[in-house]
Amino acid sequence: MKRLFPLLIILLVSSIFTATSVLGETTDSLDHKIGDLEEEKNQLDEESQTKKSKLDETEDKLASNKGQQEETKDDLNQINNELEETQAELVQKEEEIADTNNQIAETENKIEETEKEIKKLKAEIKDLKKEIKELEESIEARDELLKNRLRSIQENGGNKSYLEVILGAQDFVDLINRAAAVTKIMDSDKSIMEEQEEDKAKLEQTKEQVEESKEEVEEKQASLEEDKSSLETTKATLKSQKGELDTLNDTLSEQMDEKESIMEELEMEEEELNEIILSAEEEQQLIDAQAASVQKAIEQAEQEKNRLEQLAKEEAERKEKEKQQQAANKNSNNNSESSSSSNADTSATPEVSSSGGGKFIRPTTGRxxxxxxxxxxxxxxxxxxxxxxxxxxxxxxxxxxxxxxxxxxxxxxxxxxxxxxxxxxxxxxxxxxxxxxxxxxxxxxxxxxxxxxxxxxxxxxxxxxxxxxxxxxxxxxxxxxxxxxxxxxxx
Incomplete structure (x- = not known):
């Protein structure tokens, strides 16, 4: 509004100048001036209506702008909420991925330890297999020995019992020798048979132990491999979900930037519309002030016209009285000329100036x-x-x-x-x-x-x-x- 004060004053001053300048004009020129002023006032009224129409249009645009701002704010709030939820899910997924990575690392460590156990067990199995081989060889040797003895017994009268051998002694010494030999043979056979049975039992036990150990290690390794595969699948799923969340987060961020840009444009437009409204209101005030000045000038011109018409009427009446007086005194002996009163000059009213001089002076002293x-x-x-x-x-x-x-x-x-x-x-x-x-x-x-x-x-x-x-x-x-x-x- 401040920037329009000078223009407003200029219009008011110019209107006053216009009003004061008509004081010395004739009634005809005043009629013409009044017509011009009324035409100017009509133009100002039309301009005022146009300005009001544009002001209403701008206010409608401003209302629409504010409505769009509210919608954009709602969109921003919604996007912001979605962003917060997405970012919270991202944090959770990252934690789950980190936890899964830890589990995978632990499983890999267990697999590594199991592989060491398998390696160790394989060495043990190798030793057991070697032992089994030795047992099998020992059993096979005993089987061969027993076969040979049976073959020898058959070839050398195998129908004789150990008692017959003892009773066939020639003397006591021979009896003792025979008894000792029979005992030794019997002990040897017994020992062979017992060892054979023990080795066979140990062989079966060792085989079972090897199979059990092998199955246990294989099952453990398979379980760990399965766990690792499951964890890898879980990790891949989590990464896929995180990738989707990252994409969603990027999309929401882009939407947020776009909405913020729209919001900035709307706010700038709002400022411009407010400025337009303010300028329109100021222009309206300026037009109204100008119209008021023109109306005042019309009123002053009308007053001046009435004054001039009154003066003209009075002057006509004065001249008529003077004419009658001159006729009455026409036959008088003393025909001295009467001096007529001087006519009032109704068109010489001095023009008013608002200036204190025709030039500017320095407003203050100093360099x-x-x-x-x-x-x-x-x-x-x-x-x-x-x-x-x-x-x-x-x-x-x-x-x-x-x-x-x-x-x-x-x-x-x-x-x-x-x-x-x-x-x-x-x-x-x-x-x-x-x-x-x-x-x-x-x-x-x-x-x-x-x-x-x-x-x-x-x-x-x-x-x-x-x-x-x-x-x-x-x-x-x-x-x-x-x-x-x-x-x-x-x-």
Whole structure:
């Protein structure tokens, strides 16, 4: 709204100038002027309706924008919830995969230990097989020995019993020898038979032990291999599930980025629409103010027309009375000429000017510390246009600020980096100007106030974006936002 204050004041001032300039016009010209003003007012009314229509359209767009923002926020919340759930599942899957990897590692260690046991058992089996072979050879040798003895007994009268052998002794010594021999043979046969039975039993036992050990190791190895295969399958499944979750997470992240981008665009659009609405409202206020000024000018023109018509009527009545008086005195001996009253000049009303002079004066004393033009900004640290002239202050105290020309105060207050600021609208030689006075410590005027050239309006300061005591002074021909070098306009 601040940027429209100068334009608003310009319109109000121009309307006042228009109203005051018609004071010296004739009734015919006033009729023409009133017609022009009414046509202008009608155009302003039409423009006002157009602006209102565009404002309504923009407000509808803003409402739609806000609705889209709400939908986008809901989508963002939903995606965010899905992302959180997916990421939680990812963490769980990673933990499960880690646990499965540990189990696989443990199983592999067990398999490695089992393989060592198998290797050891195979060595034992090898020894047992060797022992079995030895037993089989021993049994086979005994079987051969027993076969030979039986064959010998058959060949040498195998029908005789050991008792007959003993009883066939020739003497006592022979008896003793025969008895000893029979005993020895019997013991040998018995020992052979017992050893044979023991070896056969041991052989069977060893074979059974080998088979049992082999089956146990094979079963253990098969179980471990099965466990490992199952764990590998589980691991592959978990990795597949994690891959799906990673894909989902990437998709959701992309959707989140897309929605956030849409949200940013909607927020930017909302700002632009709000700015459009604000500008439209300001323009509407400007149009309304202009229409009010035109209406005021019409009313003043009507009043002036009525005044002129009244004056003309009175003048006609005066002339008629004078004519009658002259006729009555026509035959008088004393025909002295009566002097007629001088006619009132109804078309010489002086035009009013809001300017205190035709030129600008320096707004304050002091030397120029920074000229108009591009420079390296002491605060922002970039090259930018310095749209005015800086006048330095006195170290000994405050410096008064004067109006560079007469006019109407269009703004008086705080203006961002300018700090305390005054803007004055002037009409000089038919040209509209705006002067700006910034970084003031105090302001002595208010919006809409009329000031004269040289009148004190403020005190120099260092408010806003400022590095020291000074006055920043600007001149804008044709209204604000058109800065020129002030030095080309100052006395």
């Amino acid at each position: 120029i510390t920074s000229s108009f033009g591009y420079r390296y900004h002491p605060v922002h640290k970039i090259n930018k246009l310095h749209s005015g002239v800086d006048f330095g202050g006195r170290a000994s105290g405050a410096t008064n600020i004067k109006a560079a020309a007469g006019g109407v105060v269009s703004f008086a207050g705080w203006m961002g980096g300018y700090g305390n600021t005054i803007m004055i609208t002037h009409s000089i030689d038919g040209q509209i100007y705006t002067t700006l006075y910034a970084h003031l410590s105090s302001v002595a005027v208010s919006n809409g106030q009329t000031v004269s050239q040289g009148e004190q309006i403020a005190v120099m300061g260092t408010t806003g974006t400022s590095t020291g005591l000074h006055l920043h002074f600007e001149i804008h021909p044709g209204g604000y936002k058109n800065p020129v070098d002030p030095m080309t306009y100052l006395n």
